[in-house]
Amino acid sequence: MADDQLTPSAPAAPAVEEYRREQDERAYQTVGNPRAKRPFLCTEHVDVYYDDNHAIIDVSLEIGQNEVIALIGPSGCGKSTYLRCLNRMNDTIESARVTGEISLDGQDIYDRSMDVVALRARVGMVFQKPNPFPKSIYDNVAYGPRIHGLAANRAELDEIVHNSLERAGLLAEVKDRLDEPGTGLSGGQQQRLCIARTIAVSPKVILMDEPCSALDPIATARIEDLIDELRENYAIVIVTHSMQQAARVSQRTAYFHLGKLIEVDDTDRVFTNPQHKLTEDYITGRFG
Numbered sequence: 001m002a003d004d005q006l007t008p009s010a011p012a013a014p015a016v017e018e019y020r021r022e023q024d025e026r027a028y029q030t031v032g033n034p035r036a037k038r039p040f041l042c043t044e045h046v047d048v049y050y051d052d053n054h055a056i057i058d059v060s061l062e063i064g065q066n067e068v069i070a071l072i073g074p075s076g077c078g079k080s081t082y083l084r085c086l087n088r089m090n091d092t093i094e095s096a097r098v099t100g101e102i103s104l105d106g107q108d109i110y111d112r113s114m115d116v117v118a119l120r121a122r123v124g125m126v127f128q129k130p131n132p133f134p135k136s137i138y139d140n141v142a143y144g145p146r147i148h149g150l151a152a153n154r155a156e157l158d159e160i161v162h163n164s165l166e167r168a169g170l171l172a173e174v175k176d177r178l179d180e181p182g183t184g185l186s187g188g189q190q191q192r193l194c195i196a197r198t199i200a201v202s203p204k205v206i207l208m209d210e211p212c213s214a215l216d217p218i219a220t221a222r223i224e225d226l227i228d229e230l231r232e233n234y235a236i237v238i239v240t241h242s243m244q245q246a247a248r249v250s251q252r253t254a255y256f257h258l259g260k261l262i263e264v265d266d267t268d269r270v271f272t273n274p275q276h277k278l279t280e281d282y283i284t285g286r287f288g
């Protein structure tokens with residue numbers, strides 16, 4: 001074989017520039033502590049692309065049991081994209097491509113053998129706008145247990161529905177009208193119904209994407225109290241555009257900027273003594 005076939009030819013100048021830019025882009029280091037005390041949902045070197053748009057850049061972060069972790073940062077920095085990686089909701093977006101490792105209890109959630117429906121029961125999701133099914137209150141909550149075969153008979157199903165509504169702080173308000181449509185409830189009640197629906201399939205984690213943004217202050221306070229109670233049994237990852245909300249409900253806070261995880265640490269520390277200039281600029285309102 002000729003020598004010139006063994007030596008790769010030098011890349012053209014624009015390709016070198018592109019390569020350097022990519023290396024620089026990846027060279028950042030998250031400040032703080034991305035490790036959780038009792039980790040079970042772990043992301044390592046995760047990148048997400050929407051076609052050519054590099055929306056999440058080399059993010060490594062652990063989520064631990066019984067903690068609320070808030071994802072904050074300016075609009076478009078990748079908070080929702082990262083959240084959606086955690087239960088493969090990005091699979092539903094054709095242009096989205098996820099690389100890196102994401103594991104739940106040591107199991108690779110992007111493995112081919114992963115049952116995505118079962119995964120989404122273990123890693124449940126509550127959306128910005130409450131989205132109850134056009135069914136009765138009872139059937140909204142019973143839906144998941146029915147499709148996952150979690151109840152052997154009607155009595156067991158009743159118990160799951162009641163317990164879930166109780167844990168979501170809604171039972172007292174709806175127990176006499178379980179047959180009425182879920183869509184007839186107030187916005188705050190609908191959001192708690194969606195939380196009950198998520199809890200009904202015994203998840204380990206609840207992902208919340210700005211769950212209070214469509215609610216009034218009283219309904220918001222009710223959900224925030226609920227988040228604190230739910231922490232006893234679940235881990236919660238919450239995207240919020242409200243720094244006050246992040247400070248009120250979370251134990252850890254992760255600050256994203258242009259697709260990078262800039263800083264993550266105990267919430268008190270991030271808000272009182274941020275280590276990175278970008279975090280400081282954001283929380284002091286200079287940016288975002």
Ligand code: ADP
Nearest residue numbers: 050053055074075076077078079080081082093
């Ligand atoms: P945030 O939640 O912080 O506002 P997003 O995760 O929504 O940020 O967006 C991060 C980047 O990904 C943005 O550049 C946004 O335009 C892009 N993006 C988000 N969702 C989609 C999508 N469904 N298709 C294409 N690009 C998207």
